[in-house]
Amino acid sequence: MIQFTNDVEKIADREMIRKMASEFAEKHIRPYVMEWDEAQYFPVDTFKAMGELGLMGVLVPESLGGAGLGYHEYVDVIVEIAKVCGAVGLSVAAHNSLCTGHILAFGNDEQKKKWLPKLATGEWIGAWGLTEANTGSDAMRMQTTAVLDGDHDVVNGSKNWITHGKTGDVAVVMVRTGELGSSKGISAIVIEKGSPGFTHGKKENKLGMRASETTELIFDNCRVPKENLLDIEGTGFKQAMKVLDGGRISIAALSLGIAKGAYEAAVKYAKERHQFGQPIANFQGISFKLADMATEIQASELLIHQAAHLKNNGMEVTKVSAMAKYMASEVAVKCSTEAVQIFGGYGYTKDFPVEKFYRDSKLCTIGEGTSEIQKLVIAREVLK
Numbered sequence: 590m591i592q593f594t595n596d597v598e599k600i601a602d603r604e605m606i607r608k609m610a611s612e613f614a615e616k617h618i619r620p621y622v623m624e625w626d627e628a629q630y631f632p633v634d635t636f637k638a639m640g641e642l643g644l645m646g647v648l649v650p651e652s653l654g655g656a657g658l659g660y661h662e663y664v665d666v667i668v669e670i671a672k673v674c675g676a677v678g679l680s681v682a683a684h685n686s687l688c689t690g691h692i693l694a695f696g697n698d699e700q701k702k703k704w705l706p707k708l709a710t711g712e713w714i715g716a717w718g719l720t721e722a723n724t725g726s727d728a729m730r731m732q733t734t735a736v737l738d739g740d741h742d743v744v745n746g747s748k749n750w751i752t753h754g755k756t757g758d759v760a761v762v763m764v765r766t767g768e769l770g771s772s773k774g775i776s777a778i779v780i781e782k783g784s785p786g787f788t789h790g791k792k793e794n795k796l797g798m799r800a801s802e803t804t805e806l807i808f809d810n811c812r813v814p815k816e817n818l819l820d821i822e823g824t825g826f827k828q829a830m831k832v833l834d835g836g837r838i839s840i841a842a843l844s845l846g847i848a849k850g851a852y853e854a855a856v857k858y859a860k861e862r863h864q865f866g867q868p869i870a871n872f873q874g875i876s877f878k879l880a881d882m883a884t885e886i887q888a889s890e891l892l893i894h895q896a897a898h899l900k901n902n903g904m905e906v907t908k909v910s911a912m913a914k915y916m917a918s919e920v921a922v923k924c925s926t927e928a929v930q931i932f933g934g935y936g937y938t939k940d941f942p943v944e945k946f947y948r949d950s951k952l953c954t955i956g957e958g959t960s961e962i963q964k965l966v967i968a969r970e971v972l973k
């Protein structure tokens with residue numbers, strides 16, 4: 590485990606949390622992974638159980654019902670869950686970093702007290718809506734609008750690819766309150782399930798991450814109390830970018846978990862599988878693959894914990910979190926691809942775990958900003 594402290598008590602506490610997440614994943618997630626994947630079943634009860642353990646509000650202060658932990662512990666939790674199931678890892682990451690993280694960072698005291706205890710304990714599941722059908726990477730051109738009418742905002746439009754769009758009890762939604770294409774024309778508001786005019790659309794039938802629910806959100810003259818606005822009107826885009834700075838650490842952690850899961854399965858298989866009278870691990874062609882995987886996983890882990898360290902200390906993290914997300918997600922795709930190769934024909938079946946890592950990993954280079962967008966962010970920072 591990569592440490593940024595010599596404090597033995599802190600190291601022991603972190604190890605205890607990592608172990609708890611790992612044991613939960615082994616006992617309550619692993620037995621059902623393929624069943625949930627096949628059925629595209631989003632395991633709400635498992636989320637509630639994780640909420641009881643503090644895993645749904647890892648970064649939320651204890652006074653607001655959370656676990657009150659830091660980013661290193663948060664990374665460890667997501668890694669341990671994603672090693673077993675990337676889809677559950679994605680949902681935990683989205684709930685913690687996006688919806689919950691946005692309200693934690695930009696809500697006023699009243700808003701935090703209203704929503705965070707429910708989110709942090711898993712009583713409520715959170716969603717976060719930035720992306721629209723025609724505006725993904727170019728989110729600034731979003732077209733969902735909110736217009737003030739008395740003491741309510743009236744929201745019209747739709748959001749696509751929203752994690753927990755159907756089951757979510759509450760969503761933070763970025764809406765246009767000003768000029769199209771202007772970063773200052775966007776605001777962030779909290780919309781609860783059951784608000785008149787708020788429904789969900791179709792559930793996506795996905796390549797991977799199938800146990801994580803992804804749907805459209807639809808707003809048809811949806812009336813939202815104006816006190817649900819987060820921070821100042823017109824700052825929603827800036828808020829979303831800050832939320833993504835933290836969110837990218839969680840997608841990097843998700844990637845790391847998938848890469849580790851695929852790597853560990855490949856190491857075990859390479860020692861067990863015999864061809865030409867010996868374990869395939871004896872062939873340099875296979876052992877060099879494992880050496881590359883181990884090296885790239887460790888490098889990703891260092892970058893992720895550097896980003897976690899910066900975030901814990903309130904330091905600028907935009908460049909390093911984009912680097913961590915870019916590198917770890919590409920490494921996850923590479924490691925899971927190589928793991929399938931090491932398993933040979935068996936890797937191409939659903940009887941072994943690596944085909945699922947292979948399918949799940951691809952989301953990591955797309956969600957919360959594609960690899961190309963991470964490179965834009967990194968280049969902008971480098972050329973400042």
Ligand SMILES: Cc1cc2nc3c(=O)[nH]c(=O)nc-3n(C[C@H](O)[C@H](O)[C@H](O)COP(=O)(O)OP(=O)(O)OC[C@H]3O[C@@H](n4cnc5c(N)ncnc54)[C@H](O)[C@@H]3O)c2cc1C
Pocket residue numbers: 683716717718719720722723724725726727749750751752753795798803952955956957958959960961962965
């Ligand atoms: C499973 C899943 C869960 C998701 N969950 C959420 C969620 O909870 N909330 C939410 O708001 N969104 C969510 N998303 C949306 C996700 O963030 C977007 O899919 C992502 O940002 C990419 O947008 P896009 O799909 O519209 O692709 P596009 O922006 O259309 O990109 C298409 C291609 O063009 C490239 N490209 C675009 N612009 C540039 C450029 N300037 N330079 C170089 N290349 C470029 C991209 O890298 C990509 O390869 C989710 C997506 C998925 C698949």
